[in-house]
Amino acid sequence: IIAVCGQSTMAMAQRLLFRAAAGIRVGTxxxxxxxxxxxxxxxxxxxxxxxxxxxxxxxxxxxxxxxLNNLRxxxxxxxxxxxxxxxxxxxxxxxxxxGHKGQKSRSGGGVRxxxxxxxxxxxxxxxxxxxxxxxxxxxxxxxxxGTLQDYVDMKRLIPPGPDDPPLNLKDxxxxxxxxxxxxxxxxxxxxxxxxxxxxxxxxxxxxxxTKAIDAIESVGGEITTVHYNKLALRALxxxxxxxxxxxxxxxxxxxxEYYTNWKHRGYLSPQAQMRKLLKGRPDLQDxxxxxxxxxxxxxxxxxTSETTPSDK
Numbered sequence: 327i328i329a330v331c332g333q334s335t336m337a338m339a340q341r342l343l344f345r346a347a348a349g350i351r352v353g354t355x356x357x358x359x360x361x362x363x364x365x366x367x368x369x370x371x372x373x374x375x376x377x378x379x380x381x382x383x384x385x386x387x388x389x390x391x392x393x394l395n396n397l398r399x400x401x402x403x404x405x406x407x408x409x410x411x412x413x414x415x416x417x418x419x420x421x422x423x424x425g426h427k428g429q430k431s432r433s434g435g436g437v438r439x440x441x442x443x444x445x446x447x448x449x450x451x452x453x454x455x456x457x458x459x460x461x462x463x464x465x466x467x468x469x470x471x472g473t474l475q476d477y478v479d480m481k482r483l484i485p486p487g488p489d490d491p492p493l494n495l496k497d498x499x500x501x502x503x504x505x506x507x508x509x510x511x512x513x514x515x516x517x518x519x520x521x522x523x524x525x526x527x528x529x530x531x532x533x534x535x536t537k538a539i540d541a542i543e544s545v546g547g548e549i550t551t552v553h554y555n556k557l558a559l560r561a562l563x564x565x566x567x568x569x570x571x572x573x574x575x576x577x578x579x580x581x582x583e584y585y586t587n588w589k590h591r592g593y594l595s596p597q598a599q600m601r602k603l604l605k606g607r608p609d610l611q612d613x614x615x616x617x618x619x620x621x622x623x624x625x626x627x628x629x630t631s632e633t634t635p636s637d638k
Contacts (some may be wrong), residue, residue, distance in 0.1 A: 472519010492528035553577035
C-alpha cells in the first residue's frame with residue numbers, strides 16, 4: 327500500500343491497512359485516490375488478509391502418464407504434405423508447379439533416370455569391362471570354427487581319433503550344422519569364434535580362409551581343402567543312392583591353382599600329398615629325415631670347399 331500511495335501518504339496507508347484488517351470496505355468515495363491506485367490497494371489488502379486455503383497451497387506439477395490414447399509423434403516429426411491445386415494464393419495452384427504442357431506435366435509422365443533427351447547417354451559411351459554371370463557362381467555354405475567347437479561341446483560332433491578318417495561334409499550334415507539341400511557347391515570354413523576353439527580337429531572342406539586355417543592348426547588340428555563337383559557332392563552326401571561310388575573328378579583348370587597351393591592347404595599340393603603318404607607309411611619318415619640331413623650336409627661341405635674367385 328505504501329508503494330502504491332507513496333511516501334507522502336504514509337498516514338493514509340496506515341488507516342487503509344487498519345480498516346482492511348477490521349473488515350471495513352475500502353472504497354474511493356472517502357479517499358482521494360485515483361481509480362488505478364484504489365484498485366491496487368484493494369487487490370493488495372485482499373491478498374494479505376484472504377482466508378482461502380486454495381490460494382495459499384503451492385501449485386503442483388501435473389504429470390501426464392503415457393498411454394495408448396495419448397501416444398503420438400514429437401512435434402515436427404511428421405511433415406505435412408504440400409496440398410497443390412488449391413488456388414493461386416497457395417503458390418501451387420492451377421498447374422501445381424509443373425508448368426504448361428510437356429511430357430513432365432502429364433500424369434504419369436517423365437523420363438527415366440539417365441535419359442538425356444535422345445542423345446547417347448553417358449553410361450553407353452564407355453566400354454564394358456569384365457564378366458560376371460550368376461549362373462556360373464559357386465556360393466559356398468559358410469561355417470565358422472566357433473560353431474565346430476560349440477557342436478563338439480554339445481557332443482553332436484565327435485572329433486576323429488589319430489587312426490580315424492578326418493571329418494567331411496557328411497559329418498557336418500549329420501551333426502545338424504547344415505542341410506544337404508543347402509550344399510550346392512561345397513562348404514567354406516571361416517574364422518568367427520576362433521578364440522573359443524580349443525579342440526584339435528581334422529577336417530576336409532571345400533574352401534577355408536587363412537585365419538580359419540591358422541585357428542585349426544594353432545590347437546593341433548589339420549585341415550585340407552578338397553574339390554567336389556556335383557556328382558562328388560551327391561555321392562558324398564547321399565551314398566545310399568549309388569550301387570558303386572564314383573571316383574572324384576579333378577578340379578577344373580581355373581581351380582587347379584587353388585587346390586595345388588599349400589597356402590590354402592589344397593589336397594593336390596606336394597605338402598598335402600607327402601603328409602598323406604607319411605600317415606600310411608610311417609617307416610618312410612626316418613628315410614626322409616636321413617636324406618634331408620644328407621642333403622644339408624652336402625650343401626655345407628660345398629660351401630666350405632668353395633674357393634674365393636680371383637679378381638679379373
